[in-house]
Amino acid sequence: MKKIPTYVFLLIMLLLTGFPFLWMLISSFKTNIEFFDNPWGLPKNWVFENYTNAWENGIQNYLLNSVIVTFVTVVGTLLTAAMISFILARRPFKGSGLLLSLFVTGIIIPFHSTLIPLFLIMQKMHLLNTRFSLYLPYIAFSLPVAVFLLYGFFKQLPKELEEAALIDGAGIYRIFFQVFLPLSRAILATVAILAAINAWNEFMLALVFLSDNAIQTLPIGLMSFQGAFTTDYAGLSAALVISALPVILLYVLFQENVTKGLTAGAVKG
Structure with a gap:
């Protein structure tokens, strides 16, 4: 029980530090239109071509x-x-x-x-x-x-x-x-x-x-x-x-x- 506050604190820090990367990862599978229309949600169609285009x-x-x-x-x-x-x-x-x-x-x-x-x-x-x-x-x-x-x-x-x-x-x-x-x-x-x-x-x-x-x-x-x-x-x-x-x-x-x-x-x- 004594460790519960520590675990809660660590979980909050994980969310604060990990969310920007997670948001960036999700955004990388969207179209530019969906990037603005639905910035916080999951993409309707996962666009893997973004990585191909970035590489090329x-x-x-x-x-x-x-x-x-x-x-x-x-x-x-x-x-x-x-x-x-x-x-x-x-x-x-x-x-x-x-x-x-x-x-x-x-x-x-x-x-x-x-x-x-x-x-x-x-x-x-x-x-x-x-x-x-x-x-x-x-x-x-x-x-x-x-x-x-x-x-x-x-x-x-x-x-x-x-x-x-x-x-x-x-x-x-x-x-x-x-x-x-x-x-x-x-x-x-x-x-x-x-x-x-x-x-x-x-x-x-x-x-x-x-x-x-x-x-x-x-x-x-x-x-x-x-x-x-x-x-x-x-x-x-x-x-x-x-x-x-x-x-x-x-x-x-x-x-x-x-x-x-x-x-x-x-x-x-």
Whole structure:
């Protein structure tokens, strides 16, 4: 009986968070006329062609570009953040505390407040209209949270693990790749999902930095359903479902690791 209020609260939260996606899913099977005439009801005739039209409208190309950008961002964030966190936690040096503080401070910097400086930097480096103009900022803005979580995890690991590896003749690289990384799979999964969601959903930088349709990402591709005077809302709903499913599946598959990783990374060093 004591758990009933908790279950009621969780059910209400499920309805509040799940209804927008459910409404979008139902709307993706309607015609544009029915989308306005009956916005809250089930479709009279389920129009599966919306997904075919969305796919033929170029969503598959934008989807592939988003997969590439997200994959590079995740790999770059994991490798960079893991190495930085390992050094700061296990091999502190003069100024390492200040460096850690600078990384953590990056969490409070608004992502899009750097749009103009980043644009000028990318222009000077001749990286505009290339995927590298997204790789570098996405990885950079994923590092603060990643370093914060990984540092807390590496810091709380017992010294005996490192001492045993040193006795066996392991160097710093072997200790990092064969001892610490395998133990940090849960926290790495958490960092990977956070970085993936940020890169997958980011809109403003992709809009400003990329003008070539061949390399534009999914959030920009969704704008193709909007014309000068009309918008294909049914097709847009289908495209939104396609774009949301990969992230939802990723989180469902690794949700346990996310919970464990956030708990492990929250240890104060």
